[in-house]
C-alpha cells in the first residue's frame with residue numbers, strides 16, 4: 001500500500017543520512033506521503049489519539065516513579081506525598097489515573113469502530129490480532145497499576161483477581177503463590193507489580209509499532225469497506241489531510257480529558273482507595289475499575305469459579321478468532337442492515353454487562369448477567385457466522401471515490417460532485 005518511496009532528500013546531511021539510516025525516509029513515507037482513503041470519518045482519528053495517550057501515560061508514569069516508594073508500609077504515604085508535596089505531583093497523578101480511563105475510552109471506541117466497519121476482516125487479521133494483544137497488555141498494566149497506591153481497593157482487588165487463578169486444577173495454588181511471592185498479597189506482590197507495571201507499557205509500545213507496520217502493509221479500511229482501487233482517485237496524502245483532522249480530534253479529546261482532570265478528578269476512582277490497605281477489613285463491595293466491569297460480570301455470571309474464569313478469558317479469546325467467524329464478504333455494517341441491528345444489540349449488551357459488573361452478584365443481577373453473557377457470545381458464535389450466509393447486503397459503491405464524489409461521467413474519469421483536492425495524490 002505504501003508502495004515505492006517518494007522521498008527525495010534535499011540537504012547534504014539528509015542525503016548522507018539517507019544512505020546510512022533512512023529514518024527520515026521511513027517517516028516521510030509513513031506519515032507524509034502515505035495515501036489514506038479520502039472518505040475516513042472521525043472514528044479513524046482514535047488510533048492517533050491512542051498513540052498520544054500511550055506517550056502521556058509513559059511520561060507521567062516515569063515522573064511518578066521518581067517519587068513513589070514500592071513498599072507495603074510506604075506506598076500509600078508516598079502517593080499522598082506526591083499529591084501534596086511534589087511540585088505538580090497532583091497533576092501528574094491525576095493525569096496518569098484519569099489518563100488510564102481515557103485510554104480505555106479511546107480503545108473501546110477504536111475496537112467498536114473496527115467491529116462496525118469490519119476492519120478485522122482479511123487482509124487485516126494480523127493487524128486486528130496485534131490489537132487484541134495490545135488490549136490484553138493494557139488490561140494487565142491497568143490492573144497492576146491500580147494496586148500500587150496500596151489503598152483498600154488496591155489490596156482487595158488484587159486479592160480477588162489473583163485468587164481466580166486458584167480455580168485451575170492441580171497448578172492453581174502454585175500459580176497464586178507464584179503471583180503473590182508468598183502466601184498472601186503483601187510486599188513481594190507490590191514490588192513485582194510495580195516492576196511489571198513499569199515494564200509493560202514499553203512492551204505495548206513495541207506491539208503498537210508492529211500494529212502500525214501491519215496497518216501500512218494492508219492500508220486502511222474505510223467506512224465503505226471497499227478497498228482502494230485507484231490510488232489517485234480514492235486516496236489523499238496523509239499530510240496535511242489526516243494530520244490536521246487527527247490534530248483537531250486530539251484537541252477535542254484532550255478537552256474532554258481536561259474536564260475530568262480539573263473538575264472531577266476522582267469521579268472515575270473509588271473512595272475506598274483513599275483508605276490505606278488493611279488485610280483485616282474487607283470492603284463492603286469490591287468493584288474493579290469501570291473498564292473491567294463487562295468482563296467482571298461475565299466472570300460472576302457462572303456459579304462455578306473455574307467456569308467463570310474460563311468464560312472471562314473466552315470473552316477475549318473470541319476476538320482473536322473473529323476474522324474467521326464472520327462469514328460475510330461485505331465488510332462495512334453500513335451495507336449490512338441485519339448485521340447492523342445485531343451490532344447495536346451487541347453494543348447495548350456490553351453496556352448492560354458493564355452495569356451488571358458494578359452490581360452485587362445476587363438475585364436478578366446474576367440472572368441478567370447470564371442472559372447478557374449468552375448474548376455476548378451469541379453475537380460472535382451465532383449471529384456473525386450465520387448472517388454472512390443468509391443476509392442480502394445493500395449494493396456497494398463501485399469505488400471509494402464514487403461513494404464520496406458521486407458517479408464518474410461515462411468513461412471520462414472526471415469526478416463530479418464535491419471538489420477534488422487541488423493536487424491529486426499520485427504517490428504510493
Ligand code: HEM
Pocket residue numbers: 043044045046047048050051054107110111114117119120124127128130131132134135204208211212215219220221222
Ligand atoms: C495502544 C493501543 C493502540 C494504538 C496506539 C493503536 C494505533 C492504531 C493506529 C494509529 C491506527 C491507524 C489509525 C486508525 O485507524 O485509527 C490503528 C488502526 C487499527 N487498529 Fe489500533 N491501536 C491500538 C489498539 C488497538 C486494539 C485494542 C485493536 C483491536 C482489538 C486495534 C485494532 C485496529 C484495527 C483493526 C485498525 C485498522 C483500522 C482500519 O483501517 O479500519 N487497535 N491503530
